[in-house]
Amino acid sequence: MPLDAAATTYLLRHGDDNLIESQRLCEWVARAPRIEDDVALLNIALDHLGHARELLTAAGNREGHGRSEDDLAYGRNELEFSNAILFEIPNGDFGQTIARILTVAAWHSTLYRSWVGSDFVELAEFGPRGVREADYHFEYARTWAERLALGTDESAGRFRAGLDSVLPHVGELFVDDTVTDRLGAEGWVTSPSTLKDECIELLTSCLGPLGLSVEPVATPVQTPGRLGHHTEAFSPMLAELQYVRRAFPGGSW
């Protein structure tokens, strides 16, 4: 696989992860338990959108066919999206959403840290700022994880059920494939499989003291999301995300 093709695919994956996470969190607008958390969830969504813009723009530049961030976000179909399944699973209740934010933030904090100083210049540029923003999401989710897990039987049960829905999808993030192998051989990225322990350790630093376990996280043999094979819940979400651009092609205001 040519290096530029691998680099483009890698940027697209992580751009898509952020775009889809942002869209899911946006579904919380005006629905969160309190206005402070409404604002928080949407701020986190905005961070993810900013990260998606950065990474999709970089992917378009690497690809070299003149595709903009908007072309990539609004112009592709389901099969062309390479986000991991973790990011597209429905929000569930607030407990499940907090479980996902916590998990996603632990992953991003670990991933972006590995980008710092990389010879893959787009990643090196993004890394330090990305780590900081992911850490802030993690700490926000942690405070809610504590309150839910140590709160009432109802809140603890819901948070635990949320984790049970989220954690089975984490394994996909740690799978090495031809793309990461190619970039890894060049010394540009760390293999996802070697980021697993650090990510799980970070998650455990929050969940362990609450009596909740992360292990075992199985590394699956397949990466459906990365290959464009999405869940049934994905299409309606993508339709909503892309509606305006498809209804008014080329429209501007």
Place this chain on the structure above:
Amino acid sequence: VNAGLPLLERARAAAEAVEDPELVDVTIGDLGLVRDVRQEGSTVIVELTPTYTACPAFEVIRDDVLEALNVAGIEYAAVVRRLSPPWSSDWVTERGRAALQASGVAAPRERASGPIGVQILRAPVYARSESAECPVCGSDRTEVTSWYGSSACKSLCHCLVCDETFESFKTVEESRL
């Protein structure tokens, strides 16, 4: 404007005087967003670093800088967005801190003692007090009521003395990565 100054000084002065679109009387120079002004051929390049990657005001700021450079008589100019090294609230100037405080937004803490994501955010958030100075009464007895405010760079605080609610510019220490 400043016609007697050399080109790059004139360009820097024009760029730094652009007001942040989401704040009152606070310039992007005050916030430390202008990282470099240089010349490449006949083009003046201004490097800007956003406070947060997703800052939605960035495009407006970029356009305002280009406009300001144009008004300053600089014919060819470009703005380059730079994320690394990441912006730090340590880059906010003294004038900027005073301007924030005067506009009702608490200035970030000076020279934070640790990375914000690691040190100050460990305690349960709503019980935690932070040393933001109330922009209304000047008291240090304040607490964070919400980590997130009306923009990515601000959180929401409450003054325990005068009971006022106010926004606080988040403290972001310089990256050690």
